[in-house]
Amino acid sequence: MSVNNEFRPKIVAFCCNWCSYAGADLAGSSRLAYPADVKIIRVPCSCRVNPMFILRAFEKGADGVIICGCHPGDCHYSTGNYYARRRMTLLFSMLDYIGVEKGRTRVEWVSAAEGVKFSDTMNDFVAKIKGLGENVRLGDLRCKN
Amino acid sequence: MQRIGVFVCHCGSNIAATVDVKKVVEVIASEPGVVHAEDYQYMCSEAGQEKIAIAVREKKLTGIVVCSCSPRMHEATFRKAAERAGINPYMVEIANIREHCSWIHKDINEATEKAVILARAAVAKVNLNTPLTPGESRVTKRALVIGGGIAGIQTALDIADAGYKVDIVEKTPSIGGRMSQLDKTFPTLDCSACILTPKMVEAAAHENITIYTYSEVEKVSGFVGDFTVDIRKKARFIDADKCTGCGACQEKCPSKKTPSEFNRGLGTRTAIYTPFAQAIPNVPVIDTEACIKFKTGKCGLCQKICAAGAVDYTQKDEIVTEKYGAIVVATGFDTISLDKYDEYAYNQSPDVITSLELERVMNAAGPTHGHLERLSDGKAPKEIVFIQCVGSRCSDDRGKPYCSKICCMYTAKHAMLIRDKYPDVNVTVFYIDVRTPGKNFDEFYRRAVEQYGVNYVKGQVGKVIPQPNGKLLVQGSDLLDNKQILKEADMVVLATAIEPNKDVRKIATMLTASIDTNNFLTEAHAKLRPVESPTAGIFLSGVVQGPKDIPETVSQAGAAAVKVVGLLAKDKLMTNPCTAKADELLCNGCSSCANVCPYGAISYEDTLVNDHGIRETRRIAIVNSALCQGCGACTVACPSGAMDLQGFSNRQILSEVDAICR
Amino acid sequence: MSHAKNQAERIREISGVNPLKCMKCGKCSATCPAFNEMDIKPHQFVSYVANENIEELVKSDSLWKCLSCFACVERCPRDVKPGKIIDAARQLVVRERGGNYLSADEIPELLDEDTPQQLLVSAYRRYKR
Numbered sequence: 015m016s017v018n019n020e021f022r023p024k025i026v027a028f029c030c031n032w033c034s035y036a037g038a039d040l041a042g043s044s045r046l047a048y049p050a051d052v053k054i055i056r057v058p059c060s061c062r063v064n065p066m067f068i069l070r071a072f073e074k075g076a077d078g079v080i081i082c083g084c085h086p087g088d089c090h091y092s093t094g095n096y097y098a099r100r101r102m103t104l105l106f107s108m109l110d111y112i113g114v115e116k117g118r119t120r121v122e123w124v125s126a127a128e129g130v131k132f133s134d135t136m137n138d139f140v141a142k143i144k145g146l147g148e149n150v151r152l153g154d155l156r157c158k159n
Numbered sequence: 160m161q162r163i164g165v166f167v168c169h170c171g172s173n174i175a176a177t178v179d180v181k182k183v184v185e186v187i188a189s190e191p192g193v194v195h196a197e198d199y200q201y202m203c204s205e206a207g208q209e210k211i212a213i214a215v216r217e218k219k220l221t222g223i224v225v226c227s228c229s230p231r232m233h234e235a236t237f238r239k240a241a242e243r244a245g246i247n248p249y250m251v252e253i254a255n256i257r258e259h260c261s262w263i264h265k266d267i268n269e270a271t272e273k274a275v276i277l278a279r280a281a282v283a284k285v286n287l288n289t290p291l292t293p294g295e296s297r298v299t300k301r302a303l304v305i306g307g308g309i310a311g312i313q314t315a316l317d318i319a320d321a322g323y324k325v326d327i328v329e330k331t332p333s334i335g336g337r338m339s340q341l342d343k344t345f346p347t348l349d350c351s352a353c354i355l356t357p358k359m360v361e362a363a364a365h366e367n368i369t370i371y372t373y374s375e376v377e378k379v380s381g382f383v384g385d386f387t388v389d390i391r392k393k394a395r396f397i398d399a400d401k402c403t404g405c406g407a408c409q410e411k412c413p414s415k416k417t418p419s420e421f422n423r424g425l426g427t428r429t430a431i432y433t434p435f436a437q438a439i440p441n442v443p444v445i446d447t448e449a450c451i452k453f454k455t456g457k458c459g460l461c462q463k464i465c466a467a468g469a470v471d472y473t474q475k476d477e478i479v480t481e482k483y484g485a486i487v488v489a490t491g492f493d494t495i496s497l498d499k500y501d502e503y504a505y506n507q508s509p510d511v512i513t514s515l516e517l518e519r520v521m522n523a524a525g526p527t528h529g530h531l532e533r534l535s536d537g538k539a540p541k542e543i544v545f546i547q548c549v550g551s552r553c554s555d556d557r558g559k560p561y562c563s564k565i566c567c568m569y570t571a572k573h574a575m576l577i578r579d580k581y582p583d584v585n586v587t588v589f590y591i592d593v594r595t596p597g598k599n600f601d602e603f604y605r606r607a608v609e610q611y612g613v614n615y616v617k618g619q620v621g622k623v624i625p626q627p628n629g630k631l632l633v634q635g636s637d638l639l640d641n642k643q644i645l646k647e648a649d650m651v652v653l654a655t656a657i658e659p660n661k662d663v664r665k666i667a668t669m670l671t672a673s674i675d676t677n678n679f680l681t682e683a684h685a686k687l688r689p690v691e692s693p694t695a696g697i698f699l700s701g702v703v704q705g706p707k708d709i710p711e712t713v714s715q716a717g718a719a720a721v722k723v724v725g726l727l728a729k730d731k732l733m734t735n736p737c738t739a740k741a742d743e744l745l746c747n748g749c750s751s752c753a754n755v756c757p758y759g760a761i762s763y764e765d766t767l768v769n770d771h772g773i774r775e776t777r778r779i780a781i782v783n784s785a786l787c788q789g790c791g792a793c794t795v796a797c798p799s800g801a802m803d804l805q806g807f808s809n810r811q812i813l814s815e816v817d818a819i820c821r
Numbered sequence: 822m823s824h825a826k827n828q829a830e831r832i833r834e835i836s837g838v839n840p841l842k843c844m845k846c847g848k849c850s851a852t853c854p855a856f857n858e859m860d861i862k863p864h865q866f867v868s869y870v871a872n873e874n875i876e877e878l879v880k881s882d883s884l885w886k887c888l889s890c891f892a893c894v895e896r897c898p899r900d901v902k903p904g905k906i907i908d909a910a911r912q913l914v915v916r917e918r919g920g921n922y923l924s925a926d927e928i929p930e931l932l933d934e935d936t937p938q939q940l941l942v943s944a945y946r947r948y949k950r
Contacts (some may be wrong), residue, residue, distance in 0.1 A: 046263065
């Protein structure tokens with residue numbers, strides 16, 4: 015529906031229910047704008063984000079994926095964000111290796127009180143993705159003849 | 160295939176001003192599964208909810224998507240509406256087109272486009288939703304408190320006063336804990352025993368409280384609302400029902416050389432003993448390692464002297480099994496070992512003591528009957544040096560990285576009491592920082608300095624050197640004067656770091672309660688759930704959660720009691736149905752999931768499975784839905800993809816990803 | 822990077838000391854046997870590095886009064902190790918003087934009555950080739 019031919023990235027944001035999703039709600043109720051390219055998926059905890067979800071997003075044409083969770087030590091489930099951090103560190107370096115630049119993936123800690131940080135983070139992330147341009151689409155090589 | 164109804168809310172103009180709601184309805188109506196789509200001004204209103212009910216009836220809906228405000232706002236509302244309309248409440252999904260869309264975007268085309276995508280994602284998810292039912296579990300209306308110090312006593316009293324049965328398990332022969340060893344308490348300087356012993360008596364006399372002293376928790380199974388606990392009652396060798404507490408046995412006991420635990424080893428006790436005069440219960444125990452009868456078979460004096468015939472050398476340990484709905488951990492603290500701190504000469508001179516030992520020295524019932532004297536020669540000291548932060552705030556392996564919190568205040572208390580009672584004694588305190596946040600705390604410390612003339616020196620002590628003349632040479636820093644101070648002292652008192660009780664790791668393991676690197680139990684949320692363990696049904700009271708003083712401990716004990724009462728007041732517990740579940744055909748029993756579960760909710764059972772006609776017994780992960788909180792950590796850890804989270808399944812989230820990236 | 826900053830960075834690098842860990846308790850100065858000989862005291866070493874005032878530190882007498890007994894290193898509760906800073910500062914001076922490492926032959930002529938023997942031992946331990 016966009017009128018001009020400006021590059022509009024597809025960005026998936028996984029937000030944990032307890033901190034970051036609430037932070038995004040606060041950004042909304044504070045009317046802190048960020049580009050409409052960001053679409054949020056609610057998960058109970060950042061540790062629910064399976065690397066498979068991120069690979070799927072890139073396979074389906076996403077240009078960037080960001081995972082937001084509670085600040086270290088504040089996780090509703092105590093340690094979930096630590097698991098997320100470790101898993102994503104590993105996944106991101108692997109993605110970098112196969113050609114998805116490090117800048118296309120990010121983990122951020124946003125608390126329920128940080129509406130400003132949420133909006134700033136999204137603005138910054140979208141700008142970075144626009145700078146990187148359109149992503150290569152990952153192929154699904156499972157069960158191919 | 161689901162029959163989905165989509166309801167787009169205007170939220171007055173909150174949504175409708177920036178999102179073309181009619182257009183959203185038009186586009187979403189052609190999504191697979193959608194059989195009904197409409198928009199309305201206020202979906203959350205009664206009329207709005209009625210629209211859902213009508214559509215469910217007329218279109219035979221099986222799933223609902225509401226495009227409206229944040230699910231954190233009205234998800235519960237719409238779930239209830241769905242339930243009233245006859246659909247499982249977990250068949251409802253919310254597309255957040257207000258906070259995440261209309262409120263942050265200005266361009267109507269852009270916002271409408273995004274609203275459609277968010278709605279599509281929600282529709283895609285509902286297509287894969289399954290009806291979920293919250294589980295129910297029963298609640299045993301009895302609580303267990305582990306530890307009989309002030310924290311445990313207060314928690315038990317508060318629970319008992321609310322009308323519930325509560326048992327206290329205490330490892331030592333008497334309840335009372337650390338507080339019973341203290342002489343005076345800051346900042347009011349009232350006598351510790353005077354405020355503690357009435358509470359001990361009250362607990363012992365309370366009809367709802369059962370006290371197991373000289374007992375330990377041996378085994379815990381079950382989960383919130385339904386724990387089964389084995390308690391080992393160690394043999395006292397005294398029949399508590401017969402004993403009158405007359406104390407004749409202790410007077411006659413010929414084995415008198417055992418260091419008294421209660422006096423921190425500064426005095427001695429007999430082999431048959433009660434730890435202190437006000438002990439509850441006032442029933443002695445026999446220390447078999449010191450008892451001559453147990454060691455040689457001769458003696459038996461206590462049995463001969465006991466008029467009540469209560470001494471029974473044949474008594475055996477007893478195991479009591481009891482059921483509980485909630486467990487409170489109140490195991491308290493001890494001071495750290497000073498073996499690695501050679502520089503303070505603690506192991507070289509009896510005149511270098513810890514602050515807790517000084518409490519006993521100052522106490523009228525203590526080894527010196529309350530007279531301040533050097534333990535080496537009994538002489539009255541003229542020069543006393545206090546050293547703060549001994550082992551606290553140390554990032555090396557000798558001490559503890561945290562601040563023990565209570566030392567600044569008790570050191571000020573000791574310094575003040577000594578200057579008050581013995582004005583000719585000089586008192587010097589070496590400190591790194593003086594930390595006195597708390598009601599009337601800083602005023603208290605300033606009184607020690609201004610009114611009592613305690614000499615506070617900013618700087619640490621490097622070493623304490625015992626001198627041939629019996630004095631102690633203290634070499635310290637005065638950082639404000641940039642000087643090295645050499646001071647001859649008669650006594651040195653070390654504000655020794657505190658650490659959680661040695662047994663707590665064992666107890667935490669039994670309870671599957673999480674514990675940090677310093678052996679403090681972890682709270683469910685540092686700010687919002689400070690008295691609960693992340694493990695449901697386990698509560699924290701006192702220093703087991705972190706260093707704290709008596710007023711803080713008592714407040715926390717009360718808070719823990721309220722949480723326990725809140726739990727016991729329920730007849731049944733509704734459990735969150737969005738819990739993890741393993742596919743038994745995919746699970747290989749590898750334990751990856753149990754290793755990451757913060758709640759100990761996953762166990763393994765040998766289960767008979769039918770894998771495409773092959774029947775065999777396999778080790779399968781079983782999730783206890785009463786314990787699982789639904790974080791999903793296990794689902795990602797599972798290498799075979801067997802573990803999935805109901806309500807946020809892999810397929811559901813992937814379908815949302817697909818819808819967004821379409 | 823300015824010279825001062827560069828030098829401070831090198832001291833941090835050589836000594837492995839993070840001056841930010843210091844909580845200014847003074848245990849190093851309290852324990853130092855050469856305290857009275859020093860113009861800059863052990864607990865100040867750390868702030869000289871933190872403030873990037875290396876010029877002053879290397880000029881001070883303390884540099885050569887420190888016995889490298891490492892009592893401060895042993896007893897520091899925060900693992901800051903002020904003694905290592907002095908060691909590093911000495912190394913900085915030695916390197917700037919043209920990398921004149923000690924050789925065993927040079928030792929006899931360096932000996933005089935005022936030089937503490939520990940200094941030579943420590944220097945040799947650190948700068949021998």
